[in-house]
Amino acid sequence: MERQQIEQIVADVLMELKETTVPASQHSMIPVSVSARHVHLSPQHIEALFGKEYELTKQMDLSQPGQFASNETIIIAGPKGSLQHVRVYGPSRRSTQAEISRTDAIKIGIRPPIRQSGDIAGSAPFTLIGPAGSVSLTEGLQIAQAHIHMSPRDAQNFGVTNGDFVSVEIRGERPLTIHQVLIRVSDRFRLEMHIDTDEANAGFIRSGAPGRIVPGQAVDRLRW
């Protein structure tokens, strides 16, 4: 219980520093997209897992411009089990990273931290197994922090800036509000909120469901 209390105090302080209060007038819908477990691979790890000079082949485009799901899948292994058929996303990235759910993590016996995509330092160690070989990494396994991709114009409309945190309510059969949702702004981004399969299953949420930034309801104002 003590550790939990400390974690909570830390979380409280962080939220008070970061959470943004969105003006009540701005509450357009944001389409939600559910991200299943996947990996991003560096060029050298693509070769190590699939063979020399191997190149990923596109299965389908993802919603963010230039990103695609490849035909390739790999295995993620941990001390207690493995996750089969994990989709590789392309194109290749500078650093290899894997995004799995907490449910996945419990199954394979690893406790990855919750992280923003690309923020790899200090994330969990894991092993990847492909048809041509395996790679053991000291970091790169993480649980993705819920986030919203948006253009600078969207950001202006919503009254938020890159790096802000907001709360998003998603209604349906099992309504849920996800707090501490990170705002990511780039002119390459299309408006879309990304959640993982645990968040999706907790809220019976399917891709395409509308989310809504809760206006004026910064969590730091709810006192404990």
Added chain:
Amino acid sequence: MERQQIEQIVADVLMELKETTVPASQHSMIPVSVSARHVHLSPQHIEALFGKEYELTKQMDLSQPGQFASNETIIIAGPKGSLQHVRVYGPSRRSTQAEISRTDAIKIGIRPPIRQSGDIAGSAPFTLIGPAGSVSLTEGLQIAQAHIHMSPRDAQNFGVTNGDFVSVEIRGERPLTIHQVLIRVSDRFRLEMHIDTDEANAGFIRSGAPGRIVPGQAVDRLRW
């Protein structure tokens, strides 16, 4: 999209009818308990699955008085797979029912509805397999609606009554507000909120974490 819109309108109307506004002064902590998948069996199904005149043996008491986790486990089977080692809760009940998560349901290929415990009519069909036999049922499989057990005195303190719906915020590393949480009042109940493993994993919530009824924040007042 059309079906989703209809579902949402129905959910909106239901919430406006049901959601309770809790006075701002009343916000004590409620301990959260995470319920893993489990089954409650009728006396005749205990015999069908474990053998004639078989009686459940207690492994440990559960938090609600008189309820216990037994040493016995069974298999829940669906068209796409099965869930092994599902714990049987005792004592026996008049009707057999199983509570699983959405993640479990997807794995075995069934779409059970979200239900209050005991509200079995029209829930999903499923098969139970035990060491002495199997039972196929036309209903009884469900996903548990998040709920709070409390005594009449607790209900008075919180300003709620049996059957009300409230929103509960659970803070931590991955803060979450669960809406449409059912209030269940009985003088046999001990104050405790029950959520399932999807809700727990979406919020990094462990049993013992404190939840808090959101004061004056009825979801029906947040317009879409």
